[in-house]
Amino acid sequence: MIDLHCHILPKLDDGPDIVTESVDMCKQAIADGTTDIVATPHFFDGHHDVNLEVRDIYLKKINLFLHQSGLPLRLHAGAEVRLVPKLGKLLRNPHRLCINQSRYMLIELPSVIPQTLEQELYDLQLIGCVPILAHPERYEYIQRNPDFLLHLASSGVLGQITAQSLLGGFGEKCRRCAELLVHNRTAHFVASDAHSSSARPPLLAAARARIEHIAGHIEARAMFEERPRAVLRNRPVSIQSPLPSTPRTISDLVERLATLL
Structure with missing residues (x-):
């Protein structure tokens, strides 16, 4: 498995304070079946x-x-x-912030939705970046309206949910929202967002089992292996068209039922 979002480097942010803690996190990830980790300090x-x-x-x-x-x-x-105002214009060398110097940039949204969100994300795309939204299921405004992500996903914005969200680690609302985003096809990756070896460890296997249960083995392999590998290699990510939470047409209904079978 490949973990695209992990605070594993020491002394940089709210992740581990010492190198030995980083090493312990590495060993945990290996034992859990992870082969690659993207270090994503704030x-x-x-x-x-x-x-x-x-x-x-x-x-x-x-x-x-x-x-x-x-x-x-x-x-x-x-x-x-x-995501700060005019981020796309502030970055002189954006690909140094992207994952493995690819086109894919992990983006943390503000706690209050900005009115200029779509324009800010579009500006990033204009400079050659593909935004991956970190843990959208943990934002209250997305929990209230998961379909908020439909238009963004249709315009090429990707989504990454947190492993612990799928397991109830951030509460029931967050868990339900995470599962709904998977069904809606607006979540394309699962990552640990780990910060330590104890409070939030770099573990993915249990979340993968949950994805296999709710979306099947093929989607689980895509979320934990195939799409993250494409990101690391700076290749196009294969995704399906997003679906609304409430089917709007017969075609939507058929596709929604297909995801549940």
Whole structure:
């Protein structure tokens, strides 16, 4: 499995404080079946504006340790970028913030929906980035209206839900919303959003089992392996057209029923 969203590097944000904690997280991920992790420290969140050179130094050190120790895990560079006003115009070298220097950028939405959201995301697309929205199921405005993501998904914006959301770790509303986004085809990846080896560990296997139960083995493989691999390789991500929560046409109803069979 491939984890596209993980706060695994030490001393950068609200993730681990020491290198040994990062190593413990790596070992947990390996035991759980993960082969690749994207290190995504916070950027532009007002608290942890990460120095990318420092990120790359820690990334290199931990990858070297993993290699020398014979541990089958690879870390890749990324960031969790807060969507601030005119983000697309602020970034001088956006691909340094993208996952593995691809076109795919992990975007954290503000807690209150901005009126300019669609334009901000479109501006990112204009500079060659594909936004991946981090944990949309955890925002109250999306829990109230999951179909909010339909237009964004139709315009090429991707979604990543958190593994613990599927398991009830953020409450029942969040769990129901996460499952609905899977059924709506507006969630395309599952990632750990891990911050430590204890409070929120880098574990995916249980969430994958849940996806297999609600969406089938093919979609689970796509969410945990095929689509994340395409992101790492900077290739197009294969997705299906999104579906509204309430079918609006006979065609919508047929497709909705097909996802439940």
